[in-house]
Amino acid sequence: MVFYIAGGDFSNAGKASSQIKKALKQLNVNAKSIKQIVVAVYEAEVNVAAHAWEGKVTALIGENDIQVIVSDRGPGIEDIQQAMQPGFSTASKEVREMGFGAGMGLSNIEKNTNEMNIESQVGEGTTLKFRCFYS
Amino acid sequence: MKEKTKYHAIKVDAQKCFGCTHCMKICPTEAIRVVNGIAVIDEKRCVDCGNCMRACPVDAFYVEHDELSQIEGFKYRVVLFPSVFIGQFPEIYSESRIYEALLKLGFTHIFEVEQPASWLMESVKQSANDVYDGPLISSFCPAIVRLIQCKYPSLAGNISRRKAPHDLAAHFAIRQLIKSGANENEIGIFYVTPCSAKMAAVNQPVAEKESIVTGIINMKDLYNRIMKLIPAHETINTTEYRKHLSREGILWSLPRGESSWFRKRSMAIDGIHNVVKFLERLENDEVPKLDFLEFKSCNQGCAGGILLTGNRFLTVERLQKRAAAYPRAVQILHDFQEKEAVLEQLVTGEIEPKPVFVLDENRIKALEKMKKINSILCQLPGIDCGACGAPNCHALAEDMVQGKARMTDCIFLQDKYIRMQKIKPEKADKNLERIWGKQRFEADCNKKGGRNEGF
Numbered sequence: 203m204v205f206y207i208a209g210g211d212f213s214n215a216g217k218a219s220s221q222i223k224k225a226l227k228q229l230n231v232n233a234k235s236i237k238q239i240v241v242a243v244y245e246a247e248v249n250v251a252a253h254a255w256e257g258k259v260t261a262l263i264g265e266n267d268i269q270v271i272v273s274d275r276g277p278g279i280e281d282i283q284q285a286m287q288p289g290f291s292t293a294s295k296e297v298r299e300m301g302f303g304a305g306m307g308l309s310n311i312e313k314n315t316n317e318m319n320i321e322s323q324v325g326e327g328t329t330l331k332f333r334c335f336y337s
Numbered sequence: 338m339k340e341k342t343k344y345h346a347i348k349v350d351a352q353k354c355f356g357c358t359h360c361m362k363i364c365p366t367e368a369i370r371v372v373n374g375i376a377v378i379d380e381k382r383c384v385d386c387g388n389c390m391r392a393c394p395v396d397a398f399y400v401e402h403d404e405l406s407q408i409e410g411f412k413y414r415v416v417l418f419p420s421v422f423i424g425q426f427p428e429i430y431s432e433s434r435i436y437e438a439l440l441k442l443g444f445t446h447i448f449e450v451e452q453p454a455s456w457l458m459e460s461v462k463q464s465a466n467d468v469y470d471g472p473l474i475s476s477f478c479p480a481i482v483r484l485i486q487c488k489y490p491s492l493a494g495n496i497s498r499r500k501a502p503h504d505l506a507a508h509f510a511i512r513q514l515i516k517s518g519a520n521e522n523e524i525g526i527f528y529v530t531p532c533s534a535k536m537a538a539v540n541q542p543v544a545e546k547e548s549i550v551t552g553i554i555n556m557k558d559l560y561n562r563i564m565k566l567i568p569a570h571e572t573i574n575t576t577e578y579r580k581h582l583s584r585e586g587i588l589w590s591l592p593r594g595e596s597s598w599f600r601k602r603s604m605a606i607d608g609i610h611n612v613v614k615f616l617e618r619l620e621n622d623e624v625p626k627l628d629f630l631e632f633k634s635c636n637q638g639c640a641g642g643i644l645l646t647g648n649r650f651l652t653v654e655r656l657q658k659r660a661a662a663y664p665r666a667v668q669i670l671h672d673f674q675e676k677e678a679v680l681e682q683l684v685t686g687e688i689e690p691k692p693v694f695v696l697d698e699n700r701i702k703a704l705e706k707m708k709k710i711n712s713i714l715c716q717l718p719g720i721d722c723g724a725c726g727a728p729n730c731h732a733l734a735e736d737m738v739q740g741k742a743r744m745t746d747c748i749f750l751q752d753k754y755i756r757m758q759k760i761k762p763e764k765a766d767k768n769l770e771r772i773w774g775k776q777r778f779e780a781d782c783n784k785k786g787g788r789n790e791g792f
Contacts, residue, residue, distance in 0.1 A: 219621055229703045230695040233491030240621045263707075265700050 344541035354397035360389035374774020387643035411525030451586030479538035480634035490690030531642030590639035603629035
């Protein structure tokens with residue numbers, strides 16, 4: 203499954219997570235795992251909408267796990283370690299006023315997934331990969 | 338709890354139904370297909386919300402109910418009705434005259450369902466402690482409870498483990514009568530239902546073995562009878578029957594009736610399609626932290642119940658006016674011992690999830706089916722026309738991988754196959770007949786809806 207997200211388009215952030223949820227439900231994945239996956243995907247979608255110019259979510263749904271790749275063209279992350287810290291945020295005032303950008307995104311993704319990896323080129327973009335095993 | 342088959346209140350009258358697809362399109366769980374020219378309800382998916390009844394142009398859906406003559410077998414004939422029953426009458430009919438007509442009809446005792454509403458609401462408040470994560474969801478509307486069980490199983494644990502209002506009223510009524518010397522087996526409890534969902538819930542409670550109610554009366558049916566019997570003037574004083582009724586009780590079944598009581602951070606949503614949208618978000622954690630959610634399947638809550646007569650907004654207006662004349666719940670004196678005893682009966686177990694949208698129990702097979710659905714979807718026109726007898730292209734693709742439909746059910750694919758000379762036109766006609774019935778397209782023009790009167 204592939205989804206595209208435009209930068210700044212918060213109203214459509216959540217489309218990918220909803221579709222992925224629907225598929226996982228049809229596969230009879232347990233509710234707790236679905237919730238964790240959906241939360242992680244949603245956070246990633248919001249990240250793209252909040253920071254990047256455009257991005258793509260690719261979900262590979264397997265028998266026992268799901269792999270999600272979120273790649274974007276955007277400003278990139280200077281210090282990934284710092285960005286991972288709960289509460290750290292570079293979100294603009296406008297984004298915060300919309301109720302996003304609390305600095306919990308990446309740490310929330312990490313908390314809800316089994317494996318997570320971020321690669322980023324400043325000025326070019328970021329690729330986030332994560333994997334969840336169904337419990 | 339072992340369950341035989343899921344009970345359903347809504348049935349299709351094959352004589353009236355002509356397969357117009359209105360119901361199929363509006364069903365919130367995609368439970369309806371047209372087979373052989375008639376709407377067929379998938380029992381597993383149906384939540385008895387009644388939207389199909391509302392959408393039907395020829396009244397082909399009906400609910401089974403008990404005959405009023407049944408009451409004659411009991412010495413104590415109790416009628417339980419929700420306050421919205423009063424709200425649907427034109428204002429010239431005072432509540433006491435309606436009460437009088439009920440007595441004339443043969444009932445010996447009258448209890449409005451919402452009488453000790455505050456008891457149950459307090460108990461519902463306490464049930465918030467049973468929820469580990471997320472908001473407490475009201476168990477008030479049985480269509481919503483079933484919807485969550487089948488479509489949002491992850492939220493089943495958030496539903497309040499308290500019974501429905503009619504259970505409260507029934508237990509309350511029985512205790513009151515026994516206190517005044519009645520023998521339990523002489524009491525017949527007849528519940529007047531405003532909707533199909535409550536009817537199903539009474540006949541097959543979500544987490545109970547059997548219902549406490551003796552019989553169910555269709556509110557529409559009762560309305561017509563009352564209109565015939567209603568006295569021109571008040572002749573007896575019936576206020577005694579309403580001594581436990583409170584302002585909050587009367588408003589309980591309307592939107593915000595529960596949430597305004599719960600306070601804290603609570604929300605009220607009415608209309609099952611609105612509820613579906615919100616549940617999707619709730620399941621994704623895309624909502625702020627909430628304490629309590631009141632969901633009602635019908636727009637304007639029970640005032641919009643499918644078995645009510647009259648306009649739902651006028652019903653709400655009348656009830657609000659009526660409520661203003663009643664005391665607040667805290668001002669009504671209650672017997673605490675009685676309260677404890679009744680509330681004990683209203684606690685249920687956990688609401689079990691019953692997911693019905695799983696493609697296959699075996700995940701490898703489910704994955705294969707999902708891939709197949711996607712490749713089928715690519716070939717379907719995507720206009721959700723319903724001519725295949727399924728509500729939309731996606732539902733048809735699902736039916737196909739489950740072996741319930743064929744590629745030729747899609748009239749556009751079939752047309753393509755004819756052009757490619759893959760199938761003969763005669764065969765194509767046969768296919769159409771399978772969905773739409775024999776001679777559907779040489780319809781009888783005298784039958785209602787026969788020539789698409791444009792509903």
